[in-house]
Amino acid sequence: MESIAHESRKTAFDITKVLACIRRAIKPYPKAMLFELAERGFGSVFHQVCACILSVRTLDETSLKTSLRLFERAASPKEMLLLSVDEIRDLIFDSTFAGQKAPRLWEIARIAQGSPGGDIACDFESLTALPGVGPKCAGLVLGIACGKAAIGVDIHVHRVTHRWGYTKAATPEKTLRELQAKLPRKHWVEINELLVPFGKNICTGAAPKCSTCPVLDSCEQVGVSRHR
Ligand code: SF4
Known part of the structure; x- marks a missing residue:
């Protein structure tokens, strides 16, 4: 593991491109x-x-x-x-x-x-x-179950979107409102499907795997003091 200072993004953040990278990266892992x-x-x-x-x-x-x-x-x-x-x-x-x-x-x-x-x-x-x-x-x-546009914000969605710098809210409840205001509706259901396996296997709680992460170039790594 290595310590890192806060880093700025190297490329502009495009949520659709970021989620496409994550869709590919989670293929080996169990589904939510x-x-x-x-x-x-x-x-x-x-x-x-x-x-x-x-x-x-x-x-x-x-x-x-x-x-x-x-x-x-x-x-x-x-x-x-x-x-x-x-x-x-x-x-x-x-x-x-x-x-x-x-x-x-x-x-x-x-x-x-x-x-x-x-x-x-x-x-x-x-x-x-x-x-x-x-x-x-x-x-x-x-x-x-209902096929409606809705966002399920659990700890993974809350933590990962915060690390990207995409959301700033301190709680999952507030993150939900932030995402409802800015996340394109086409991603509302799948964001949980994608970020649960991503958060469990790559952007993990204690020491995320930033060095091999497919969206490192787009991520502000907010609050990440140590990573793998
Ligand atoms: S670069 Fe690190 S903090 Fe950012 S999404 Fe990837 S694993 Fe998470």
Whole structure:
């Protein structure tokens, strides 16, 4: 590792070009969990909400396995309502706070089952009214399950866009508002899909791999004091 002083960008920042570089760079790495689940056929609002709740304070790798185990027993709200809360808790045992998440999942199944079309409505207010669902999960679900332009700002999106110098906000909530104001809508859904694997494998929290990063020339490396 080497220490670096703050460096200025060497080329003008073009978000579309930067994201194209990142799209290529993340190909060897596992996909972000919710996008992976959607590809495997679990792309409904119900599935995505349940999986996003399971991902809270839990590694993506674990959340993927836990979600698949749960959906194998209960692939629909109707099937989940046939399980007791204790049975759901046992199925999601390896998810952090499984005891708190199990009754939330059962309640979400009840709400979905009672909704028109048998699933939760595709709007931000309906989603954030669900137990355990905040703006991050709502944004991801709207983008992945509903096909709407929405941004899911998690820690990776927040940290990476800040390091680029593209956003300045101190919290993910404020970063969301900044991105809504400046990020072209065509990138709203994919920015999470791209920056989760990028943030986990290249622009990592403690010592990002700047020396081999494909967007080094466009990055201000804000707050990066040491890198690989
Ligand atoms: S790895 Fe380094 S150069 Fe690449 S985006 Fe992160 S901070 Fe910028």
